[in-house]
Amino acid sequence: MQKQSILKTNTLILVLCTFLFIGTALFPLVQGVQRESDSFVVPLATEKPNPTETLVVPTSFSWRDINGVDFTTPIRNQSPYPSCETFALVAAMETMIQYKVGFPFNCDLSEAHLFFFSGGNILWGSYPENDTRFLKEYGVPDEACWPYPHDKYQYPLNTTSPDWQNRTVKISDWSYIPADPVAIKTALINNGPVPSYFLVYQDFLYQKTGIYQHRWGKVRGAHYMAIVGYNDDPGYWIVKNSWGVNYQDKGWVNIKYGECGIGTINFYLTGVYGKFPLLYVDDDNVAGPWNGTAEYPYLSIQDAINHAFNGFTIYVKNGTYNEHVVINKTITLRGENKNTTIIDGGGLDDVVTVSVPDVKISGLTVQNSGTLLYNAGIKTLSLNSNLTIENTIIHDNEIGIFLNYGYAQSWNILRNNSIYHNTKGLYAHWANSNRIAGNTIVMNDENGIEMEHCMRANITGNIISDNGGCGIYLRGASNDNIINGKNTIRNNTVGLKLSESNNNIITKNNFINNLEQASFYNAFSTTWKRNYWDDWRFFRARPIQGFLGQRQIPWLNFDRHPAHRPYILP
Template sequence: MMKNNRMIPLLCTLFFLGSAFLPLVQGASFSFVLDFSATTKEQRISEESVVLPSSFSWRDINGVDFTTPIRNQTPYPSCESFALTAAVETMVQYKVGFPFNCDLSEAHLFFFSGGNIIWGSYPENDTKFLKDYGIPDEACWPYPKDKYQYPLNTTAPDWQNRTVKITNWSYIPADPVAIKTALLTNGPVPSYFLVYDDFVYFKKGIYQHRWGNTRGAHYMAIVGYNDDPGYWIVKNSWGTKFQEDGWVNIKYGECGIGTINFYLTGVYGKFPIVYVDDDNTAGPWNGTKEYPYLTIHDALNNVYDGYTIYVMNGTYMEHVIIDKRITLMGENKNITIIDGEGIDDVVTLSVPDVKISGFTVQNSGTQSLNAGIKTLSLNSNATIENNILIHNAIGLFLNYGYAPSWNIVRNNTILNNVKGIYTHWANNGEITGNTIIQNEENGLEMECSKYSVIKGNIIRDNGGYGIYLRGESDQNTITGGNSIQDNAVGVKISESDGNKISRNNFIGNLQHATFYNSFLTNWKRNYWDDRMVLFPEIIYGSIGKREFSWMNVDWYPLWKP
């Protein structure tokens, strides 16, 4: 995390003296001489020749974010390893040509380069290790959650065959122009920063030190800048609860930011991504872009947790069982097709933390619980986004995702299935921005599924219910402009309590909404196209075994959709 203040004079002295011999740190197997002449002639030339824009960020390169998600270095003082790894991950993704959730092992870099759980390590040790040995993928040594869970033999025995290396490293002068040039021409810049009390509590805006005592030295990755009004865009490593979801803007020169900076060059080695192409019928097949695997099944047999499988355009007649925590990414959702040929489930997720995007998934079996995509893992944490699910018994079946499962279903088109989405014991989901249309029965059916958010979806032309909550599907929130249109019934709530239905558009349904034995439902500020002017909207339903007529009320419906 942060370093003890007694290290700051040592770091600064080493930096300004120019050449010093670093002592070995605990667990390190090497030492080296700092070489400040490593600011190369080529780097100086690039500084003179590059025209600097007024702003730049690796989070937005022509609309593409090449950075990786915010990590959390707790419980170790391993900020240098996290800052350097953040830079390498972005450089890898940029070299590949697209972001693919590159995830490298900070724990391996920290401990193998001599990291100490009491005071941390030297960034120079990490950079030398990156050059000489490299950093493997996260699955090689997942970052520990407990402070004393760190015996040095916990890394995978084949780690040396799984590493990403850099060709060289150097310092960048404490000069904003040099740092900006490095950002534009190379990648993120790991940089020193002195933490004060107020930084820990800072949330939004541009950070300037105002109050409090020093807490210690820290390293973060500068990923961009903005000259108006003048700040660095910085990736921290304290998780998403600090600053702005883990990102922070820091005024130029504030608290030493930009005084000690590292320039990493030339990432190469075993990137955690493999390729699949059904056109490569002749082989060879090693998963590289030049020689991709022929099938998704072959790729799954040759990857580790945390890898990405990138599937080229084509039609793959497979039943894919994903038993590793990977990202499955299609080249183009319209023409990258996984076809189940009318048999069983097409794609099955048997482990948590799987991400699927960029596919058409079609033609499952016809039995009632066959699905295009099905989850079969407790606490599944699946992310299903930007897919087309078509001609299946169930487009997407989220099954057994107990709290805190947090399945994310986002920006998919789910059409012409018997059921669009069916969730069973799948809590805490986020179902947002999907188009769920023309399914034979229900668009979205939730059974025994709680605490989910259904937001911003188009749910239209479904033969049964647009949204159907049943069997103790309690405390869900249906909000944010869902367009519930031209279904047989817009929303039905059955034996499910405490749900909130607000700010949705009910248009053209044969019946907009109804309920059975469901209590404490909050209908609020929805648009109803059959509303009588100046009157609230009455939602008719029934309660009790004999189904006595009852009603709910949306007291303040919207005038316009």
């Protein structure tokens, strides 16, 4: 009997263990099929939130528009790991940091470091409490410390920098926020974005614009996102997702109050402090010390670059910096005011040389390069450079901007710059897929824009005038470019010239008062369409004169549908 009793007991234990194992194994299936970009979380116990100041909240608010300034950071992509809670928390911190600094500077912290160091699992994710505790005790470093691995097989080969503890941002504390819209709104306004729980259904994967309400499909899994704002009319949260720009409205989504659990589990982060990925430069700090903080900025731009890590922003205070800057790290170089923050080359060599990809330059004046043939105000020397120059003044250089040897896809962006009084305004050599938009390129001694063996550029919305040579000159197999979108090409010796460059599209531009409006030599398959020519008042096609072959046989192209009124720049 005793043996039978023991046998029955053991059998019962075995059955219970079997049920427990099966139940545990099937738990994710009960919750829904997990996507790579989702993670499952256990519902959290409610804790008393930190006290927040009570206020009468406005009917709308967004960290994307604080008096016209967007303090959020770009949409990130958590794939291939289920690290949504980490991305939501980091998104909140990045906005809080930028607001504390006083301006957005593309703050970028390392989600990979926080996720893996706080115990994140590549199969099922992490717990947000683990992340918040880690943020309070250890902090999170800048993105360059451990760039997020977008290939599953990079882990665990990709590890963090050994000096990460000297590069961290921490929070002073954290707590939960009640599942109460007024409490969430108060926290948003008083403190910053709110990481919040959300239950993903199938239809959410197909949501684009408008306000999301669940209508169809099964549960796919639990998820965390950052609430960055709200609008009471008609009643929705403004939410930042972490699935990249191909989901929702380029990564942003409006979710109806209370829909799919949004706002039920919320986190309140306080007191960001530490090593922000931002260094200051001020030529007034002659006496030192110099550590790149707002209190003790570096004296020179080059010194700040030498102490920066990839992904840092260097903020240059007003002043004249007599130096030759070499940017050999992936940074953002930003001036306080483009009219009064000046880099002066003193008439020697290149003023700013960019030797790595993905650099951003804005808010500066760059002047006085050397006068040798290829000296430039700003010069690129890297393959696939992906350089962005915007809101910058470039003048009195041999070449204003020299985009050099990008070969494959350069993807440079030149936007809203003033380029004047150079020998050549912009010269691009073997640099493809550039976007040149909204610039003022005027009064250069030779050509405003000259491109040699450059393909697939998009030139749009520029004012190109009073240049001594051509407004735009495409030569040496500069094929498949698009010159459209209301460029005003005015008062140049030649408005636009094509030489041995094919398949270019020239449409909807203004050609006004150029000594010669347009010409071509050995340029085939050119599309001229709907341009405005101030010297052509007829309703028939406007001829463009050119030459073919070594014997320079006269030839004609035609703009068959010329515009009869000039286009207005946007």
